[in-house]
Amino acid sequence: MTDGADIQAGRLNGAVLAENFADVHRPFDAAGAAVEASRCYFCYDAPCIGACPTGIDIPGFIRAIATGNLTGAARTILEENIMGGSCARVCPTEILCQGDCVRNGVGDRPVEIGLLQRHATDHLGGGGPHPFNRADDTGRSVAVVGAGPAGLACAHALARQGASVTVFEGRAKPGGLNEYGIAAYKVPDDFAQDEVAFITAIGGIEMRYGQALGRDLTLAQLRNDFDAVFLGLGQGGVRALDVPGAELDGVHNAVDYIADLRQADDLTTLPVGRRIVVIGGGNTAIDIAVQTKRLGAEDVTMVYRRGPEQMGATGHEQAFAQTNGVRIKHWLRPVRLEGEGGVRAAVFQGVELAADGALVDTGGEQAMPCDMVFKAVGQSFVPLAADGPDLTAGRIAVDESGRTSLSDVWAGGDCVAGEDLTVQAVQDGKVAAGAIADYLKNMGS
Amino acid sequence: MADLRCDFAGVKSPNPFWLASAPPTDKAYNVERAFKAGWGGVVWKTLGEDPPIVNTTSRYGAVAVNGQRMVGFNNIELITDRPLDVNLAEIKQIKRDWPDRAVLVSLMVPCEEAPWKKILGAVEDTGADGVELNFGCPHGMSERGMGAAVGQVPEYVEMVTRWCKSMTRMPVFVKLTPNVTNILAPARAAKAGGADAVALINTVNSIISVDLDLMAPTPTVDGKGSHGGYCGPAVKPIALNLVAQIARDPECAGMAISGIGGIETWRDAAEFITLGSDGVQVCTGVMHYGFKIIDDMIDGLNNWMDGKGYGRISDFHGAAIPNFVDWQDLNINAELVARIDQDKCIKCGLCHIACEDTAHQAISVSGTGPARIFDTIDAECVGCNLCAHVCPVENCIEMVPVDNGKPYMNWTQDPRNPHATAAGGAVE
Numbered sequence: 001m002t003d004g005a006d007i008q009a010g011r012l013n014g015a016v017l018a019e020n021f022a023d024v025h026r027p028f029d030a031a032g033a034a035v036e037a038s039r040c041y042f043c044y045d046a047p048c049i050g051a052c053p054t055g056i057d058i059p060g061f062i063r064a065i066a067t068g069n070l071t072g073a074a075r076t077i078l079e080e081n082i083m084g085g086s087c088a089r090v091c092p093t094e095i096l097c098q099g100d101c102v103r104n105g106v107g108d109r110p111v112e113i114g115l116l117q118r119h120a121t122d123h124l125g126g127g128g129p130h131p132f133n134r135a136d137d138t139g140r141s142v143a144v145v146g147a148g149p150a151g152l153a154c155a156h157a158l159a160r161q162g163a164s165v166t167v168f169e170g171r172a173k174p175g176g177l178n179e180y181g182i183a184a185y186k187v188p189d190d191f192a193q194d195e196v197a198f199i200t201a202i203g204g205i206e207m208r209y210g211q212a213l214g215r216d217l218t219l220a221q222l223r224n225d226f227d228a229v230f231l232g233l234g235q236g237g238v239r240a241l242d243v244p245g246a247e248l249d250g251v252h253n254a255v256d257y258i259a260d261l262r263q264a265d266d267l268t269t270l271p272v273g274r275r276i277v278v279i280g281g282g283n284t285a286i287d288i289a290v291q292t293k294r295l296g297a298e299d300v301t302m303v304y305r306r307g308p309e310q311m312g313a314t315g316h317e318q319a320f321a322q323t324n325g326v327r328i329k330h331w332l333r334p335v336r337l338e339g340e341g342g343v344r345a346a347v348f349q350g351v352e353l354a355a356d357g358a359l360v361d362t363g364g365e366q367a368m369p370c371d372m373v374f375k376a377v378g379q380s381f382v383p384l385a386a387d388g389p390d391l392t393a394g395r396i397a398v399d400e401s402g403r404t405s406l407s408d409v410w411a412g413g414d415c416v417a418g419e420d421l422t423v424q425a426v427q428d429g430k431v432a433a434g435a436i437a438d439y440l441k442n443m444g445s
Numbered sequence: 446m447a448d449l450r451c452d453f454a455g456v457k458s459p460n461p462f463w464l465a466s467a468p469p470t471d472k473a474y475n476v477e478r479a480f481k482a483g484w485g486g487v488v489w490k491t492l493g494e495d496p497p498i499v500n501t502t503s504r505y506g507a508v509a510v511n512g513q514r515m516v517g518f519n520n521i522e523l524i525t526d527r528p529l530d531v532n533l534a535e536i537k538q539i540k541r542d543w544p545d546r547a548v549l550v551s552l553m554v555p556c557e558e559a560p561w562k563k564i565l566g567a568v569e570d571t572g573a574d575g576v577e578l579n580f581g582c583p584h585g586m587s588e589r590g591m592g593a594a595v596g597q598v599p600e601y602v603e604m605v606t607r608w609c610k611s612m613t614r615m616p617v618f619v620k621l622t623p624n625v626t627n628i629l630a631p632a633r634a635a636k637a638g639g640a641d642a643v644a645l646i647n648t649v650n651s652i653i654s655v656d657l658d659l660m661a662p663t664p665t666v667d668g669k670g671s672h673g674g675y676c677g678p679a680v681k682p683i684a685l686n687l688v689a690q691i692a693r694d695p696e697c698a699g700m701a702i703s704g705i706g707g708i709e710t711w712r713d714a715a716e717f718i719t720l721g722s723d724g725v726q727v728c729t730g731v732m733h734y735g736f737k738i739i740d741d742m743i744d745g746l747n748n749w750m751d752g753k754g755y756g757r758i759s760d761f762h763g764a765a766i767p768n769f770v771d772w773q774d775l776n777i778n779a780e781l782v783a784r785i786d787q788d789k790c791i792k793c794g795l796c797h798i799a800c801e802d803t804a805h806q807a808i809s810v811s812g813t814g815p816a817r818i819f820d821t822i823d824a825e826c827v828g829c830n831l832c833a834h835v836c837p838v839e840n841c842i843e844m845v846p847v848d849n850g851k852p853y854m855n856w857t858q859d860p861r862n863p864h865a866t867a868a869g870g871a872v873e
């Protein structure tokens with residue numbers, strides 16, 4: 001126990017917590033969806049499509065919603081993005097499709113592509129038949145490591161084309177960060193698990209849990225047992241916060257705490273501090289700040305060492321945090337965390353940008369009293385054993401089809417370079433599946 | 446402040462906005478509310494012989510476009526379903542209470558002299574300002590030999606109009622059905638019969654939609670549907686043309702016109718008046734929004750007239766008729782090309798794909814994504830306007846005149862016309 005630190009569970013009652021962690025976006029009803037769909041111009045070679053990492057035919061599916069063809073709309077989405085349901089909920093649309101919607105140009109708000117996508121995909125989520133059929137079994141086998149968005153998208157696409165896929169997942173549950181990382185109010189209820197069930201319903205996918213590469217399996221073994229391997233390992237590590245006091249009680253990795261929150265059966269039992277300091281400027285920082293606030297923390301401050309423009313979190317996310325009562329402070333660098341046993345204060349140094357682009361101290365420290373500190377300064381890829389593929393800048397090196405330095409091993413998602421987004425992971429998995437399918441076809445028997 | 450007063454066909458009203466004969470004018474309660482709201486006149490819901498007809502449920506169907514409700518509207522109602530003496534007593538009271546408003550009474554009885562004589566006498570006793578002969582209703586009544594069944598036979602129109610003119614001193618309006626091939630035939634017949642005015646249009650024959658589960662046209666009555674009468678904003682273009690055809694017809698000269706069909710705003714009304722309507726009637730507009738829309742109709746027309754320097758309705762009445770010509774009289778040498786304002790363009794590409802797929806391949810695209818540029822190719826552009834219509838940005842595509850130095854020449858004078866004469870005048 002941290003002496004004097006105010007950390008308690010049950011700051012809010014169950015009913016309030018249920019409200020705070022319910023769906024942040026109100027879904028459209030049929031009439032609302034029809035009206036919103038009618039706002040789409042059905043652009044030629046629509047710019048929004050180019051801004052979607054998975055290249056969904058956006059005007060096509062929106063037109064289908066407008067005509068009442070919801071099944072067709074959902075299929076159009078899922079054809080390019082089998083996780084269209086979670087992407088509809090978690091994509092930062094303001095910097096993707098909606099950011100390039102031409103409606104912005106008429107001084108208007110963009111078409112609500114994300115919410116429309118959700119309307120369409122929810123229509124199929126209702127337990128109907130799977131929208132796609134699996135091709136005849138080709139007799140080829142693929143091992144997919146990691147049941148996150150990248151691995152699941154790859155597994156689905158390959159199974160659909162007739163390969164037999166075995167997914168090895170280190171954790172006890174599938175979904176990756178959809179299950180353990182995404183903010184709870186973006187994917188409430190059991191959405192992540194329902195979606196995995198939907199994806200695997202295509203058939204030809206065997207799921208194996210508690211099977212970690214490097215612990216329970218070796219790459220050599222997989223390469224031997226299967227025709228090809230896809231690695232969708234995500235980023236298991238977190239960047240260290242190199243300041244004195246980082247080991248104090250009450251100092252947490254944001255992603256670990258979020259995983260606990262996502263897995264908690266009863267949020268009233270999850271302890272949270274009264275005063276919170278979050279160090280970092282990305283979406284993870286936003287998510288931990290907002291979620292601790294919604295758990296009942298009284299005072300949550302996000303501290304970032306640069307300005308609002310340089311933050312990894314989008315403007316929309318920053319505004320969302322602020323309307324949730326999170327204070328965001330800029331141009332402060334952490335120097336140490338103080339406390340006896342438990343953290344009691346985070347001390348920062350003011351910084352500014354020098355002419356050469358370097359951050360220089362402006363002198364003068366400020367201490368922020370707190371009960372909990374969250375580190376959200378980035379995740380990192382945990383390299384595999386020596387027989388693994390080559391790395392570049394700390395992640396797995398791949399060509400544009402996702403192929404690694406090993407000719408029968410592909411990789412994608414957060415474990416390779418690129419945007420760390422669910423939708424990008426899905427695209428990586430899909431692209432790699434295409435390349436793997438070609439590879440399997442051309443393999444001698 | 447412009448003077449909106451109207452005086453035509455022997456009927457006076459404080460403004461040109463009347464309610465058409467329909468549910469909004471079905472009884473004193475509604476008419477009272479309409480007059481309080483400011484409507485200049487009403488044409489009472491069509492009266493017939495007793496016993497009154499019986500209506501079905503449901504009665505109405507509607508077309509919504511992109512969330513805009515009731516762009517088109519249809520009904521399978523018949524004439525009034527209330528006893529004649531009740532209506533007559535209410536009309537009398539209303540006219541007494543609202544002497545400055547126009548109160549016309551719509552009538553539909555079988556095609557024989559006696560019933561017309563009887564009902565005209567009864568209406569005259571109410572003090573109403575005139576009658577409107579309903580020759581237009583396309584459903585229900587026409588099957589009984591009334592309404593459109595009369596309006597579609599010019600001889601009947603003339604005959605009944607003549608009877609009525611001889612039986613009453615009240616002004617006689619003849620309401621025309623649009624469900625004819627040539628509107629001039631019934632209009633000229635009305636003129637020949639002595640009508641003081643024609644009122645048009647009544648509703649257009651229609652099936653509004655099919656219920657794909659019930660496998661029946663809508664609105665459905667116990668699983669079956671019937672054809673009904675179409676009205677509302679969607680029919681305005683049809684009505685404008687028919688009104689203008691009559692307004693410019695020398696044979697119809699001297700007969701007033703009460704314009705009806707899709708009128709919901711002062712602008713709609715102004716358009717009808719420029720094409721020869723002396724006043725206008727509204728039905729769907731008030732059934733959709735209530736009587737209060739009269740406020741903006743009066744205010745908007747006033748402000749527009751003030752801006753244009755028109756002191757009274759007659760200052761712009763028929764003003765667009767001289768410019769309403771037949772195709773062969775248009776200047777074939779006038780040339781326009783599309784011009785895209787690149788600063789306004791939002792890169793939706795609708796103009797490009799419309800011209801590329803369906804018109805003249807006159808809009809090029811260069812670059813990709815949000816940075817692409819759409820531009821017109823003057824040499825290919827035929828000036829059809831399609832792109833300007835599809836462009837979602839107001840005034841982004843302008844049709845600009847090309848100064849080709851060519852003089853006015855119409856098709857009758859065009860050497861490309863095998864039937865052209867040097868002096869013009871050949872009719873294709």
Ligand SMILES: Cc1cc2nc3c(=O)[nH]c(=O)nc-3n(C[C@H](O)[C@H](O)[C@H](O)COP(=O)(O)OP(=O)(O)OC[C@H]3O[C@@H](n4cnc5c(N)ncnc54)[C@H](O)[C@@H]3O)c2cc1C
Nearest residue numbers: 146148149150170176177212213234413414420421422425
């Ligand atoms: C807190 C947080 C919030 C986020 N919010 C959003 C958001 O709102 N919107 C958005 O688009 N993106 C968001 N992201 C990013 C997004 O979640 C990731 O980009 C996406 O999940 C990457 O998918 P992936 O399949 O590559 O990796 P992961 O989702 O990380 O999945 C990797 C899977 O592999 C398993 N695994 C790892 N190593 C092994 C091994 N050795 N053997 C077997 N299995 C292994 C893991 O257990 C996991 O299930 C967020 C990320 C975080 C951390």
Ligand SMILES: Cc1cc2nc3c(=O)[nH]c(=O)nc-3n(C[C@H](O)[C@H](O)[C@H](O)COP(=O)(O)O)c2cc1C
Nearest residue numbers: 465466467491520646647676677706707727728729
């Ligand atoms: C429900 C309904 C009932 C109507 N009943 C009559 C009628 O009894 N007599 C008549 O002359 N016209 C009748 N009409 C036609 C209207 O008077 C009017 O001519 C037509 O609706 C076109 O005008 P609008 O587009 O403003 O509605 C009716 C229209 C509607 C919608």
Ligand code: SF4
Nearest residue numbers: 040041043048101102
């Ligand atoms: S850019 Fe906007 S308006 Fe155009 S197709 Fe995409 S969503 Fe529709």
Ligand code: SF4
Nearest residue numbers: 800826827829830832
């Ligand atoms: S006016 Fe017609 S032909 Fe000319 S660019 Fe536009 S659509 Fe094409």
Ligand code: SF4
Nearest residue numbers: 790791793794796836
């Ligand atoms: S339709 Fe209008 S806005 Fe769209 S690309 Fe063409 S000019 Fe630009």
